[in-house]
Each structure stands twice: as structure tokens, then as C-alpha cells.
Amino acid sequence: MNGPLLKVENLTKHYPLGSGIFKKSIPVIRAVEDVSFCVEAGETLCIVGESGCGKSTVARLLMRLVEPTGGRVLIDGTDIASLKKDALHAWRRRMQMVFQDPYSSLNRRLTAGQIITEPVENFERLSRKQRQALAADLLRKVGMSPEMMHRLPSELSGGQRQRLGIARALALNPSLIIADEAVSALDVSVQAQILNLLLELQQQMGIAFVFISHDLGVVEHIAHRVAVMYLGRIVELAPSEALFAKPVHPYTEALVAAAPVPDPTRARLEVPVEGEVPSPINPPSGCAFHPRCPLAIERCHIEVPPLVPMADGRVVACHVRAPAMGMPAPAVANSSLTPVA
Ligand SMILES: Nc1ncnc2c1ncn2[C@@H]1O[C@H](COP(=O)(O)OP(=O)(O)OP(=O)(O)O)[C@@H](O)[C@H]1O
Numbered sequence: 001m002n003g004p005l006l007k008v009e010n011l012t013k014h015y016p017l018g019s020g021i022f023k024k025s026i027p028v029i030r031a032v033e034d035v036s037f038c039v040e041a042g043e044t045l046c047i048v049g050e051s052g053c054g055k056s057t058v059a060r061l062l063m064r065l066v067e068p069t070g071g072r073v074l075i076d077g078t079d080i081a082s083l084k085k086d087a088l089h090a091w092r093r094r095m096q097m098v099f100q101d102p103y104s105s106l107n108r109r110l111t112a113g114q115i116i117t118e119p120v121e122n123f124e125r126l127s128r129k130q131r132q133a134l135a136a137d138l139l140r141k142v143g144m145s146p147e148m149m150h151r152l153p154s155e156l157s158g159g160q161r162q163r164l165g166i167a168r169a170l171a172l173n174p175s176l177i178i179a180d181e182a183v184s185a186l187d188v189s190v191q192a193q194i195l196n197l198l199l200e201l202q203q204q205m206g207i208a209f210v211f212i213s214h215d216l217g218v219v220e221h222i223a224h225r226v227a228v229m230y231l232g233r234i235v236e237l238a239p240s241e242a243l244f245a246k247p248v249h250p251y252t253e254a255l256v257a258a259a260p261v262p263d264p265t266r267a268r269l270e271v272p273v274e275g276e277v278p279s280p281i282n283p284p285s286g287c288a289f290h291p292r293c294p295l296a297i298e299r300c301h302i303e304v305p306p307l308v309p310m311a312d313g314r315v316v317a318c319h320v321r322a323p324a325m326g327m328p329a330p331a332v333a334n335s336s337l338t339p340v341a
Pocket residue numbers: 015029030031049050051052053054055056057058214280
């Protein structure tokens with residue numbers, strides 16, 4: 001198969017605020033704005049950013065749990081919005097989601113065995129024997145004993161429930177798993193077990209992951225590439241090693257500097273980024289990060305910076321650090337930060 005497994009083009013999601021019956025224009029929450037990226041088979045793309053930056057909305061758009069305001073999602077080159085009944089059914093087998101809180105996403109009245117075989121039974125009838133064999137196989141894949149198939153979710157630990165959520169996602173042999181804060185609710189040691197399990201499954205089964213997390217320690221452990229979102233937009237998308245070794249966008253730099261990973265070789269932001277993410281209802285003009293950015297220049301107040309490709313394969317949206325072709329690199333005044341070549 002040529003081309004990426006998943007291609008996201010100019011994806012946009014605005015949530016209208018109120019019905020606007022008496023108003024001419026309805027204000028909207030700009031949750032996702034013009035987001036584009038690709039994911040190759042067997043690759044892990046992590047999406048990071050502060051709360052409210054639009055990460056979960058991207059996940060919901062990928063799973064078609066919400067409809068986009070604009071843009072497209074293509075699987076193996078096919079726009080998922082164009083799929084009719086049977087093709088949509090087939091596509092649903094290929095993409096699965098693992099949620100943050102396994103307890104609320106699992107049916108508490110079903111046994112572990114019923115929970116993990118349910119996706120398959122939506123497609124085909126299984127005999128009792130087949131169901132048990134499938135449940136045992138899936139439980140083994142996620143490092144659980146087949147005897148657990150008779151337990152209810154309430155009889156399992158948080159880590160076991162998350163393994164169950166992963167087993168359920170694996171039931172249909174997906175090509176892509178979307179994991180939204182899939183380990184955030186777990187203790188650090190259980191987190192590490194689940195992350196290692198995901199890495200093993202990726203190696204064995206060639207599954208691609210879109211992994212959403214606000215935890216940069218987790219991201220650094222598993223990502224091949226990282227997309228950094230700020231107020232609905234991607235501001236930097238880079239190979240993981242390059243991003244952590246040398247973050248280019250000032251927002252990425254601030255996130256990496258704030259992450260509790262002891263690495264003295266890392267760039268440190270001497271002028272910390274302060275304040276909170278502004279409202280997505282009325283985002284700042286130009287670069288939405290400019291009110292918090294120690295590097296901001298006049299252009300940042302006016303123009304939305306485009307994502308500019310850099311020599312090491314990353315793309316960055318920053319007038320100062322990655323000026324678009326044809327624009328002179330501006331002088332940087334009053335900052336401990338320097339433009340990155
Ligand atoms: N169904 C909805 N209706 C209206 N606004 C929404 C809806 N879902 C999300 N939003 C808004 O869209 C913006 C992006 O939310 P989203 O949940 O995608 O962010 P996030 O980066 O995943 O945040 P978190 O890390 O806290 O989960 C937020 O301002 C949020 O309030």
C-alpha cells in the first residue's frame with residue numbers, strides 16, 4: 001500500500017455556542033483549526049498540549065464520533081466521510097479507540113470475556129467455544145490470565161481494566177489505535193507496564209498509534225513523532241528525538257522545560273511562559289500564543305504563522321523561529337531565547 005495509513009487534511013471543528021435564533025452570527029468554540037498530519041503503518045504519533053488545546057476533539061474527529069466543520073480524514077487514501085454502509089463497517093474494524101477511564105467506558109454488567117469479544121460479535125456469530133478461545137487469546141495478549149474472563153470490571157484493578165480496554169481494542173485486529181490519555185489514570189508503575197505492552201503489541205502486530213497525552217515523560221518514551229497543539233492548531237510537528245533535544249517553537253520549549261525529566265543538556269527557557277491558554281471562543285489575533293510568548297514581535301500580533309518545514313524534517317509555525325520563505329528573519333529583542341536556525 002502506497003501513502004500513509006492515516007492522512008488528516010485541514011481538519012477543523014467549531015462548536016456553536018447556543019442556537020443563535022435571534023443572533024445573526026453565532027459565536028463558536030474553535031476547538032480544532034486547520035490541523036493536518038499523517039500517520040504511517042506501525043508508527044506512533046503523539047499529540048500533546050495543555051488542557052483545552054483540542055487533542056480529544058482531534059481523536060473524536062478521527063473516530064467519526066463528531067463531524068468536522070471542515071477538512072478530511074483519509075484512511076489508506078479514502079475519505080471516511082465518503083464511506084457507505086459496508087465500507088464504513090469495514091473501516092470501523094481498522095480503527096479502534098482506548099479511553100482514559102476504562103471503568104466508565106466498560107459495560108459493568110458484562111464479564112471481561114463478554115466485553116472483549118463483543119466487538120467481534122458485532123460482526124459475526126461466535127459459538128460459546130469460539131468466544132472462550134477468543135477471550136483467552138486476547139487476555140493472554142495483554143498479559144492477563146484467561147481465568148479473568150469470568151470477572152466483572154468491578155472485580156479488576158485499574159491496570160487490569162486498562163488492559164481489558166486494550167484487549168477489546170485488539171479484538172478486531174486494527175491497523176490503528178487512538179489512545180486518549182490511556183495511561184493518565186494509572187499509577188506510574190502500572191503506566192510503565194501498559195506503555196511497554198503497547199510497544200510490544202506494536203512490534204508484534206504492526207499497529208499504528210495516535211497517542212494523546214499531556215505527559216511529556218510518557219510521550220518521550222513511546223513517540224516516533226510528536227505534534228504539539230496550542231489553541232486548536234498544530235504549532236510544531238517533529239520527530240520525537242529532535243523535538244525533545246531541540247524544541248523550536250517557544251511553546252514546545254516551554255512544555256519541554258516544564259516537564260519533570262531530569263536532563264541537564266536540554267534547552268531551558270529562562271523566561272518562563274506564564275498565564276493560561278486563552279479562550280477558544282475569542283482567540284488572540286495572529287499567532288494565538290503571542291500573549292504568552294517571550295519572543296513575540298509585531299508580526300505575531302497580526303498574522304497567523306504558517307507551518308514551515310525545517311531541514312531536520314519538522315514543521316514549525318513561528319514567525320521568529322521559523323520565518324516563512326521570502327520573509328526576513330526578524331531581530332529578536334529582549335529575550336533570553338534565540339532564534340533557532
Ligand atoms: N462537545 C463540545 N461542545 C462544546 N465545546 C466543546 C465540546 N468538546 C470540546 N469542547 C471545547 O473544545 C475545546 C477543546 O477541547 P478538547 O477536549 O478537545 O481539549 P483537550 O486538549 O483534549 O483538553 P483536555 O486535555 O483537558 O482533555 C475546549 O475549549 C472545550 O471546552
